[in-house]
Amino acid sequence: MIEDKNQNKTDLAALGEFGLIDHLTKNFTIKQTSTIKGIGDDAAVLEFNKGQIVVTTDMLVEGVHFDLSYMPLKHLGYKAIVVNLSDVYAMNAQATQVTVSIAVSNRFPLEALEELYAGIETAASLYNIDVVGGDTTSSTTGLIISVTAIGTVDSENAVYRSGAKPNDLLVVSGDLGAAYMGLQVLEREKEVFKVNPNNQPDLDGYTYIIERQLKPEARKDIIELLKDLEVKPTSMIDISDGLSSEIMHLCKHSNIGCDLYEDKIPLDPQVISTCEEFNIDSTTVALNGGEDYELLFTVSQEDFPNIKANPNFTVIGFMKDEASGMHLITRAETSIPLKAQGWNALNN
Amino acid sequence: MIEDKNQNKTDLAALGEFGLIDHLTKNFTIKQTSTIKGIGDDAAVLEFNKGQIVVTTDMLVEGVHFDLSYMPLKHLGYKAIVVNLSDVYAMNAQATQVTVSIAVSNRFPLEALEELYAGIETAASLYNIDVVGGDTTSSTTGLIISVTAIGTVDSENAVYRSGAKPNDLLVVSGDLGAAYMGLQVLEREKEVFKVNPNNQPDLDGYTYIIERQLKPEARKDIIELLKDLEVKPTSMIDISDGLSSEIMHLCKHSNIGCDLYEDKIPLDPQVISTCEEFNIDSTTVALNGGEDYELLFTVSQEDFPNIKANPNFTVIGFMKDEASGMHLITRAETSIPLKAQGWNALNN
Structure with a gap:
């Protein structure tokens, strides 16, 4: 039978x-x-x-x-x-x-x-x-x-993409790049599995980044926290396509420029170690990786006292006038134009 | 070059x-x-x-x-x-x-x-x-x-599927079965084209039914007409999957039965002639063809004077208690149980 x-x-x-x-x-x-x-x-x-x-x-x-x-x-x-x-x-x-x-x-x-x-x-x-x-x-x-x-x-x-003003602070919730690196680990294990289906993957060192890829969370808590702190962002967007692309959306819709500080970009230690292992630049991952589903927003400077000590927020830059353009200030203190190389569903 | x-x-x-x-x-x-x-x-x-x-x-x-x-x-x-x-x-x-x-x-x-x-x-x-x-x-x-x-x-x-009562009249807008027969003609021409790509299809006799398939309209006008007539249906549904299936939805949600009269089902002459040409029973097409996007609704008997002379509406049956079941009364005056053989996207 x-x-x-x-x-x-x-x-x-x-x-x-x-x-x-x-x-x-x-x-x-x-x-x-x-x-x-x-x-x-x-x-x-x-x-x-x-x-x-x-x-x-x-x-x-x-x-x-x-x-x-x-x-x-x-x-x-x-x-x-x-x-x-x-x-x-x-x-x-x-x-x-x-x-x-x-x-x-x-x-x-x-x-x-x-x-x-x-x-x-x-x-x-x-x-x-x-x-x-x-x-x-x-x-x-x-x-x-x-x-x-x-x-x-x-x-x-309601907070739109279009309300940011020069001198506003650029703030992000959580940390960036983890979902992308989780995907890299999963893709690598898939290739290993194809060669040897009996191989059991050891993912112990990657639990955070894999969870960020497979089970992302939306930051409902951040909206509630901002309400409690009585902070209304001047503009806001969620990070689905990568930090760089989202900053450019805020700038474009608000008709302003921006300086983003590389050394301020929040990265989880697991992202940093996995980037080293894969020999990928962690800033590039944070800028272009995508799928973080963190919130990127701007606040006026007077709201800085309300958010500065909060571990949920990182101030990563500030907004400038439109003519100043959009730049990444690197760790070496050089200013390079921001580019959107984020994930594009139509190129895949 | x-x-x-x-x-x-x-x-x-x-x-x-x-x-x-x-x-x-x-x-x-x-x-x-x-x-x-x-x-x-x-x-x-x-x-x-x-x-x-x-x-x-x-x-x-x-x-x-x-x-x-x-x-x-x-x-x-x-x-x-x-x-x-x-x-x-x-x-x-x-x-x-x-x-x-x-x-x-x-x-x-x-x-x-x-x-x-x-x-x-x-x-x-x-x-x-x-x-x-x-x-x-x-x-x-x-x-x-x-x-x-x-x-x-x-x-x-707001009119739900669930408000119909026994003795309510069952009413449909427009006519039924045309979109399905339009599809049959288009499918036939596609097969002819495969055999002889130089053959120019003559679709003059099928303009109405092909338009009903390729360019259906939603009955916004009927909603406005009902408002003008001060008629609020007791239940309503649109006909996307075929008359039979939709009647059964109204009956099931309203916990009632229904008698549908075959000789009352509105058919365009082009549907009748095309059904004859394809050797398909026109009642079967109206009951199960689908994609008509007409509105099927019930009204209480006291609203009958408001709709009876209107060419947009056809009374096709009336609602009964649940124990009576759902039946088609044929032209030969026999009563047969309604079946939903409508288009099912999961079987295709």
Whole structure:
């Protein structure tokens, strides 16, 4: 008798589209009072009593944004939500709802999608948001996840990319470059695995950077902290494509220049040691690596006392007039123009 | 010298992701006062002074939902917007904004995306909505379009699938089955073209049904008409997967049954003649064809005088108690159980 190795795998077509959505979302609970009607009608119905609504959307494509050979599906579901929430927080808003659309090929059994949705639910639970809609369809090849996130902000509190002024301080949360270096380690282990599938990777020295790649967090805590500190940034953006590219967005939208100090860029020791191991310049990684999902913002100088002693923040430069341009001041105190060499999904 | 046949084709990677979004959306204007900030920040910012917000999302996948060998990209962009707006109108809401995310492989030059966005802009203009965000990324194979539509409705006017009552009349706008038969004609012409590429298709007798497939419209006019007639449906859904499947949704969500009369189902003469030509039963096409994007709704009997003489509406049945079940009353006056054999993206 031939053993059925797929005995625990359920074919997606067996459930049908509606059965699948019902099955995957049956454990989702409504947490936000603004959610009047979630999944289950032509559209979700939301009611916000005041303020403004923010809306953002991001699409993750297999083979472009993720590699399932080292990205567990549960982590992928989690990350797909987090990267969208990060954009909501970058508006100084609170995230409230998401919709999730997925296209999957038949090679994914139901159990794989259950893992994906378990990650989505974990993120929804942790960030206190509701999954209020979505679409489930088939793809001819890989997996595609499209998430739209909705949030709310008092009209006077929304922070745009465009509000920075000369002399404002440039501040970043957390540390940079870890997600990129985590990816380098995972890619290396994948190549090792291809040569010798019996080799067990030893990832003990890379736990932080791998977690930053596989399970990034959106800085909801920073938005709350800024509120507690009574600091309203003059401009803000999240770091998805690399520090350099994001600084240039702030400068371009605000019509100003900037000096960024290389020696101020916050790096985790694991990033520094892994950069040495891979013989990569850590500043280049921080500038262009991307996927940090930290918040980059500007504050007026009078707010400096409120943030200076806080370990969550690092002042990495200051804004100048537009004619001064955008520069990196190196450790050797030379000034070189900033370039955006960040991750570009269209070149991959 | 070898002629460069691609002299008017621009490589997407040459623009970069941000350049591409800027280029594709530069002609988009803001039409809604509720749009505070459209494309160009981490998230769009919207402000609705009252009422509820509806949110819906749909993903279209090449090779599953569309075939570029007969679907022009401009029409595809138009259709991607329309199918989402249809879900907004099915809540008795007014559509106000959309976000559009696309994943494209390198085989698409810039000019192809310009066509796609021209269709998106045409739909946005006609339906008076703003494109307020999106994501542009690469795919390893085909084209994927994910649209999220947002609308607004006064709290007391939202119509769900769940409000139908026994004895309510079942009403449909327009006519059914045309989009499916248009697809059959296009598929046939594609096969003919494969055999003889010089054959010029004669589609004169199929203009209506082909337009219904390639350029469907969402019934914004019906929502406005119902408002003018002071008729608030007790339940409503749009017909994307076929009449049968949608009736079953209304019955299931409202916990009731239904009798649908075969002889009342509205069919265009071109659908009837094309069904005869293809030797397909026209009732089967109306019940299961899908992509009609008409509105299916129920009204209480006291509203019958308001809709009975209106050429936009056809009463096709009435609702019964749950124990009576869901039935089709055939022309021969036999009662047979309704089945949902509608289009299922996961079986294709």
